Amino acid sequence: MRTRSILVIFFLLITAFIGVGVRCFYLQYFQYDEYCKSSLKQQANIIEKPRRGTILDCRGHILATSSMEETVFAEPRAIESLKATTTRLAQILNISQSEVFSRIANSKNPGYVKILPKIILTDQQRSKIRKIRGIGIEPEWQRSYPMSSAAAHVVGFTNIDGKGLAGVELKYDRQLHGKSGQSFFFTDAARRPIGVKQLADQLTDGADVVLTIDSAIQEFTYSALLKQYKAYQAESAVAIVVDPCSGGILSMVSLPEFDPENARSADTASLRNWALVAPFEPGSIFKPIVTACAIDTNSISRNETIFCENGNYHGKGFGRIGEYRRGFGDLKIREILKESSNIGMAKIGQKMGKEKIFNGVKLFGFGQKTGIDLPGENTGIVRPLAKWDGYSVARVPFGHEIMATAMQIVRAYCILANNGRVVQPYLVKAVVDNNGKRVKLKQPVATASYIIKPSVAKWMVTQPLVDVVKDGTGKKAALKKWQVWGKTGTANIAKANEPGYDEDNYVASFAGGAPAENPAVVILVSIRRPNKKLGKGYTGGTVAAPVAKEILSKTLNYLERL
Numbered sequence: 001m002r003t004r005s006i007l008v009i010f011f012l013l014i015t016a017f018i019g020v021g022v023r024c025f026y027l028q029y030f031q032y033d034e035y036c037k038s039s040l041k042q043q044a045n046i047i048e049k050p051r052r053g054t055i056l057d058c059r060g061h062i063l064a065t066s067s068m069e070e071t072v073f074a075e076p077r078a079i080e081s082l083k084a085t086t087t088r089l090a091q092i093l094n095i096s097q098s099e100v101f102s103r104i105a106n107s108k109n110p111g112y113v114k115i116l117p118k119i120i121l122t123d124q125q126r127s128k129i130r131k132i133r134g135i136g137i138e139p140e141w142q143r144s145y146p147m148s149s150a151a152a153h154v155v156g157f158t159n160i161d162g163k164g165l166a167g168v169e170l171k172y173d174r175q176l177h178g179k180s181g182q183s184f185f186f187t188d189a190a191r192r193p194i195g196v197k198q199l200a201d202q203l204t205d206g207a208d209v210v211l212t213i214d215s216a217i218q219e220f221t222y223s224a225l226l227k228q229y230k231a232y233q234a235e236s237a238v239a240i241v242v243d244p245c246s247g248g249i250l251s252m253v254s255l256p257e258f259d260p261e262n263a264r265s266a267d268t269a270s271l272r273n274w275a276l277v278a279p280f281e282p283g284s285i286f287k288p289i290v291t292a293c294a295i296d297t298n299s300i301s302r303n304e305t306i307f308c309e310n311g312n313y314h315g316k317g318f319g320r321i322g323e324y325r326r327g328f329g330d331l332k333i334r335e336i337l338k339e340s341s342n343i344g345m346a347k348i349g350q351k352m353g354k355e356k357i358f359n360g361v362k363l364f365g366f367g368q369k370t371g372i373d374l375p376g377e378n379t380g381i382v383r384p385l386a387k388w389d390g391y392s393v394a395r396v397p398f399g400h401e402i403m404a405t406a407m408q409i410v411r412a413y414c415i416l417a418n419n420g421r422v423v424q425p426y427l428v429k430a431v432v433d434n435n436g437k438r439v440k441l442k443q444p445v446a447t448a449s450y451i452i453k454p455s456v457a458k459w460m461v462t463q464p465l466v467d468v469v470k471d472g473t474g475k476k477a478a479l480k481k482w483q484v485w486g487k488t489g490t491a492n493i494a495k496a497n498e499p500g501y502d503e504d505n506y507v508a509s510f511a512g513g514a515p516a517e518n519p520a521v522v523i524l525v526s527i528r529r530p531n532k533k534l535g536k537g538y539t540g541g542t543v544a545a546p547v548a549k550e551i552l553s554k555t556l557n558y559l560e561r562l
Contacts, residue, residue, distance in 0.1 A: 050178030051141055052162055053206030055155055055169070057215040058248075058429060063155050064169065064260075066141040066162075071117040072129060074103075077110040079134035089115070089135055092128050118142060147215060149257035150222040153273040154213055154249075154374070154427065157260035165263070166271065168209060168428065170375050175431050175439065178206035207439055210430040212248030217241055220554040221251040225525065228547045229255045232530035232538075238275040238406045239547065241555060244417035244513065244522045247425045249372070250555070276372065279380040279403035280528070283491025284340045284473075284540070285511045286399030289412050291337060291348060292460050293360030296452040299352040302459060305330050306347050313343040317390030321346050324490065334464035337487065338472035342398045349397035354388040357396055363451050364412045366404050372425050380404045399491060410524040413486075413511050416465075417519035420457035422449045461485050462516050469512070476545040477510055482556055485519075486512015486548065488540035493529070505529045508543035514552050521555055523548050 055064035072093065079085050082104060090097035093116055100115055107113035118140065121129070129135055143158050145151070156167020164173035180203065221239045229237040234255075241251040254274045258266035272278065294300045311327020314320035321343055328341050336344030349357055361367070367382030381403035383392070395401045407425060414423040431440040465485040468474040473488040489509040492501035508530055513522040525544040532538045 048203045049139075049141060049162070049180055050203055051205040052143065052158070052178065053176040053208045053434075055176070056208060056210045057213045057218070058211060059214060060210075061215045062146050063151055063211065063213070063215065064143065064145050066143050069118045069140050069142045070121055070126075071138045071140050072115045072119070072121075073136050073138055074107075074113050074115055075111055075134050075136065076104050076107055076113060077134075079104070085132060085134060088132060089129070092125055143261070145260040147218065148261070149259055150253070151213065151215070151218050152258050152260045152263075153254040153275070154211070154218075154252050155260060157263040167273070167374060168211065171373055172209050172428065172431065176206045176209060178434075179204040205434040207431050207433045209428055210432065211427055212243070212246075212250065212429050213252070213427070214250050216558055217551075217555050218251040218253070220558070221551050222253045222257075224547050224550040224554075225253050225255060225527075226257070228527065228543065232527065232534065232536065232543055234527045234531070235529035236269070236272075236274045236278070237525075237527040239525045239551065240275055240406055240410045240523065241551060242410055242414055242425060242522045244414040244423060244519050247411075247414065247423045248429070249425060249427045250521065251551075252427075273374065273376065274528075275406040276374060276377045277405075279378050279405045279408075280507050280526075281400055281402065281491050281494060282404050282409055283399040283489040283507065283509065285409060285487050285489035285491075285509050285524075286402065286404070287337055287340065287345050287397065288416065288460055288465060288487050289364055290345065290352075290357060290360065290397040291333065291464070292416065292452050292456055293356065293364075294348050294352050295333070295459075296456045297352065297356050297360070299356060300333060300348055302333055305332050306336065306344050308336070308341050308343040308347075311343070313346060318346070318350075318394040319391055321394060334467055337464040338467040340468075340473055340488070345397040346394040349393045349395075352393075352397075354385065354393050357393065358382070358385045358388065361396070361402065364415060366402065366408055366412070370405075370407050370411050370425050372407055373428050377407065378405050380408055399489065406524055406526055409509075409511055409526075410522060413513065413524065414522045415451050416457045416461055417513050417522050418457075419454040420450045420452040421454075422451060461513075461519065465512060466516050473539070473541040474510060474512070474545050476541055477512065477549045477552070479514065479549060479553055479556075482514045482552070483516040484512060484514045484549070484552060485516040486510055486523075486545075488545055490539040490541075504532060506538050508538060508540045510540050510544040510548045512548065514556060520559060521552065523551060525551070 052066045054062060057063055086101040087097050090100050104113055126137060129137055145155060154167055156164060156169035158164050158169050164170040221241055225237050225239045237255040239253045242249055252275055256270040258270040295302055308328040308331050310329055311323045323342055328339060331341055331344050361382055367380055369377045369379050392401050411423055411425050430438055433439050465487055466483060468487055469478050469484045474486050477484050477486055491507045493505050493507060495502055507526060507528050509526040511524045513519040525547045527543050530538045530543045
């Protein structure tokens with residue numbers, strides 16, 4: 001009997017163990033997901049957002065920075081008495097209780113609802129709010145731009161989540177962003193923290209980015225260009241100032257402008273950086289480039305005289321070419337540039353032939369990106385050599401049948417100013433991490449690579465392009481203290497959907513620099529569609545040259561004082 005009892009007990013124990021095993025197996029393999037979810041309800045994670053890096057100009061002035069603001073939020077599922085909670089919170093924040101009540105009661109998210117975003121709390125308010133169950137305070141980084149619209153297209157902007165969407169903010173978003181920190185906490189059934197589980201990710205603030213931009217020169221450029229842009233009711237305008245030796249961009253302005261702190265309300269035209277994304281037929285500012293190539297390849301000599309057909313040149317295979325205002329007879333090469341003769345340039349092109357023109361244009365970087373460290377750069381258009389004909393040979397030399405961006409043109413003028421050496425334009429000088437370590441440092445590129453002979457580049461800058469400013473179409477860019485050199489351009493705008501040109505609208509430009517003997521800066525000013533109906537003029541010499549004069553004067557005086 002005793003043995004039988006033992007067997008029964010043993011059997012029951014075995015059965016119980018088997019039952020427990022089956023139950024464990026069931027919970028482990030069939031109820032795993034459900035219990036994981038239940039466990040997660042008693043865990044909470046806190047994500048700390050990193051401080052986005054600061055963008056600075058070359059002298060340490062802030063162009064973009066982030067400051068801390070706070071958002072008061074609620075976790076509806078953790079609130080015991082909605083009426084009592086909202087009444088108390090409304091008193092602390094001095095806001096409507098009914099509005100707070102409605103916002104929480106109508107929330108579809110039981111874990112989070114914003115009550116009052118982007119505010120600055122006092123220490124007393126913060127202390128009182130933290131004692132209210134179900135109510136929390138979330139710190140948020142707010143991006144600000146001290147130069148506002150003046151540097152908007154260079155610096156760019158971010159979205160509400162702090163992601164770069166344009167300019168340096170986009171190009172260097174990974175470096176600026178940093179890395180979020182994340183911590184896990186155990187909570188009780190009421191979602192109150194009872195202990196730290198683990199620190200999942202270490203918070204790392206974003207790196208700072210130092211630009212070649214000088215905020216003083218940027219302001220000079222912006223104010224001068226904006227004044228003329230408005231005075232002539234233009235469609236758009238760009239101005240770029242560059243150090244021709246290093247390629248560092250000292251200022252870059254694109255109009256129409258936008259407010260980077262309110263970029264969502266800006267239209268498409270305002271958001272475009274016209275200096276990079278909008279190629280155009282450059283017109284007469286292209287003439288010095290082709291002329292330099294012609295002399296460098298021995299297609300012409302500096303002292304050569306060309307008969308300019310008294311303003312009417314035509315022939316089989318290249319059509320008819322005229323002059324802008326009046327015709328010319330015999331002109332020397334420097335006079336062709338001073339008077340801006342289209343016929344003179346067409347004949348220079350014919351002496352070169354299409355292969356030499358094409359190769360020279362490509363060597364100066366047209367038809368390809370400059371590599372400037374900003375997003376969205378356009379390559380411009382240089383048609384394949386196989387598609388060139390007699391019209392191309394006679395028209396590319398005076399800036400037709402080719403499309404170039406403002407950045408490509410200013411780079412070409414930097415090559416002239418730098419004695420024919422290769423110039424790589426750049427905008428970011430250094431990237432510095434939050435420990436002060438330089439992650440990236442851009443040094444001026446010392447190169448022995450020449451696009452054209454130094455003697456040709458020097459002659460072009462100090463003689464023909466000085467003549468343009470002294471006695472030619474660029475007189476309104478002249479300065480008493482420094483010798484300005486450059487070339488004006490009044491380019492026709494090609495029709496969008498049919499052959500030919502718009503005879504009522506132009507792009508008025510000036511490209512050049514100062515001082516001529518040793519250029520410290522190179523500048524391009526280009527104003528699209530100045531309003532002819534105003535009766536104030538529309539040419540590069542009238543519209544763009546005065547802007548260049550003001551920018552150059554202020555910039556050179558400023559640099560002299562440093």
